Amino acid sequence: MGTEPHAAPAPLGDDPGALRRALIAAGFTLDGVADCLGPMAAAALHREQRLPADLMTREDDSPVATLVRLFALGLPVNVRQADRALAGWDTARLAAAGLVRVDGSRVTAAYDLRPYGDDSHQWWVASDLSEVMTGEPLPVDHVLGIGGASLTLASWTPRRDVRRALDLGTGCGVQSLHLTGHAASIVATDTSQRALDIAAWNAALNGVQWDARRGDLFKPVAGERFDLIVSNPPFVITPRSEGVPTYEYRDGGRVGDRVVRTLIRELPRHLEPGGVAQLLANWEVPEGADWPDVVGGWFEGTGLDAWVVQRDTQDPAEYAELWSGDGGIRSGTRDYERLYAAWLRDFAERGVAEIGFGVITVQLPQTRRRPWLDLVEVTGPVRSPMGPAIDAGLRARTWLAEAGEQRLLDAHLTVAADVTEERHGRPGAEDPSVIVVRQGGGLRRAIRVDTVTAALVSVCDGELSVGQALEAIAALLDVPTDRLVAETLPAIHDLVADGLLLTSE
Incomplete structure (x- = not known):
């Protein structure tokens, strides 16, 4: 199923700042790519549909179009195009930095690389090539780029100025990039060494720094506390069956929703008083139970304030269809049907009726009082970014509790x-x-x-x-x-x- 691990990343080069400046000069920025593609093709690319952007750039020999085809679409370009796209970074230098592969006159990307940002920042984010680019199922150590989950977490995180922040399960480092705007120091952890290597690329490429550590959940920061913890953990509920691939980016190696439950139980030991944690989660709802009772029970005895917003639900078949086909395994194939059946058996054996997805905001109270708990379902569109509303909601709920x-x-x-x-x-x-x-x-x-x-x-x-x-x-x-x-x-x-x-x- 294409689950063999990647080769180790090569060094990014001795002058990542020069690469950043060359990307800017080539117009490979958020505005530059938007102008090159136009609104329709840009929106389609955001949905991982390459064809409109392919059509828009086929006859365009400009540097930005070449870079879009190479790094954002995963399409080959010729050496002549690659040599002239980035000032000071010809094909040979890009290959030495591990960013491209050269086969005769044909140049292909070794990594996805694209501009990313918010209202105040312009960044570039490298990640592994997606299955859309390669046409093959993903290796088990695949490092995701900017996806729907990471965008949701970034949008919902309150941007208070903090002294210390923790990005637990950093992946390619997207959340840590956002944290650089309002955290004096950042620790980024992951169980995947490949993820940490690529996150280090992204830190160097964007001229920022964080303390990268490898390990499971809070083990790399034992005994330490933080003012803000953000986490897009590997929350996907995966059958512990032989032959089911354990993708590092989605599977925490525990049964059911235990990854998030374990994380929440350990949060009180790692938050400063008044500190906030923002995370994404899936949760299982057994037959005859309601999701507020299930998730509310996670916080009993923790002393934490908790605000949980359920954003979506799926029945076991819907969930199995989503994740059986994740990573490039095509619907209707033998591998897909085998994985689909494994998910259904797992849910049936454990009596799971429904799976919820949501955003969890947690706070360790500064004062000795009874913690508040607010569990709501909001499935429609919300404001973006949500961070200011989350910050205001935390303050309002805390005021009401006190x-x-x-x-x-x-x-x-x-x-x-x-x-x-x-x-x-x-x-x-x-x-x-x-x-x-x-x-x-x-x-x-x-x-x-x-x-x-x-x-x-x-x-x-x-x-x-x-x-x-x-x-x-x-x-x-x-x-x-x-x-x-x-x-x-x-x-x-x-x-x-x-x-x-x-x-x-």
């Missing part, structure tokens, strides 16, 4: 600028039957509220406290204030937690 009921009643709240209200009713009805307050950013929550909560939201302009507003509404409705407070305060709590209502503190 404030208590009386402080919430004393709070002067305002409605967030992105909140709108919708009212729906039967034709001709005097009053609406449904009132929804909707958030434009963040998780884009749409929360159904009753008329009292809607009335409270409508007067949240910072003038009255929550208690004063509810007292006025109770007088207007001629109902006891205590009863109104008891009925309405949970909804107000949720609106504050999700950022629809803002405190002045």
Whole structure:
């Protein structure tokens, strides 16, 4: 199945800064590639569809088009094209650095290399060639490039300035690149030496530094604590059956979802008080169980605050189809059918009814108090980047946990600028039957509220406290204030937690 390991990476060369400058001069940047391909081909390439970009660059002999074909599409170019694409980096020098292979007049990429960045940074990321480029199943030590999971984690991570950060399971180093913008020091770990070697390439190529260490989960950082931990761990639930390939990038060598469960149980020993961990996870839901009960149990006795957002679910067959075909194994082949059956047997033997995917945000409280736990399902589009909303949500939930009921009643709240209200009713009805307050950013929550909560939201302009507003509404409705407070305060709590209502503190 094409699972033999790669050869060891060659050194990147003695002057990675010169390569970075040559890439910029050639226009092999985010803007340069976008201009070369146009929006349609660029979007298709993001979905790992090469043909539109191939068609756009076939007759283009410019340096950026040559580099796109070579490093982003995995297509061969001739030596003449390769020699003139990068100033100071002819084919021989690229080959010596291990970036290309030369066969006569034909040059092919040894690695995927492409520009990447965010609003403030321009980077280049090397990784192993994908199965789309090679046409072959992936080796077991394949190092992924920039994919959907890594982009999700980067988007959801809060970007507070921190002293020490840990990128657990760094892969090619994408998360560590992001951390360089707001962490004074970074430790990057992985079980794969090949991943660490390629991450070191990417650090050198981008002129940044981090402390790379090899080992499983927290073993490389035993006894150390961090202000921020990010992890895209090998969370794929893989049958422990003979003949099922154990890809290093996706399989942590444990049964079921135990990789993430183990990681969470160990987090309290590696977070500073007030420290945050952001990670992705899969979880198994047994027959007759609900996912909040399953995942909520992971945090019992840890003392951690936890905010879990379930983003998707799959039944065992859907999950088996996704991962049996991962790595270039084609549907309908004997290998695919054998792997599909192994996944189905594994789930059936362990009574798994559903598999969830989500984002987990964890915080070690700074004060001795009862930790908070918030588990929600949000399957629709969310704001990107989500980091600012996660940061605000952590602060709001922490404030609520420490404030208590009386402080919430004393709070002067305002409605967030992105909140709108919708009212729906039967034709001709005097009053609406449904009132929804909707958030434009963040998780884009749409929360159904009753008329009292809607009335409270409508007067949240910072003038009255929550208690004063509810007292006025109770007088207007001629109902006891205590009863109104008891009925309405949970909804107000949720609106504050999700950022629809803002405190002045």
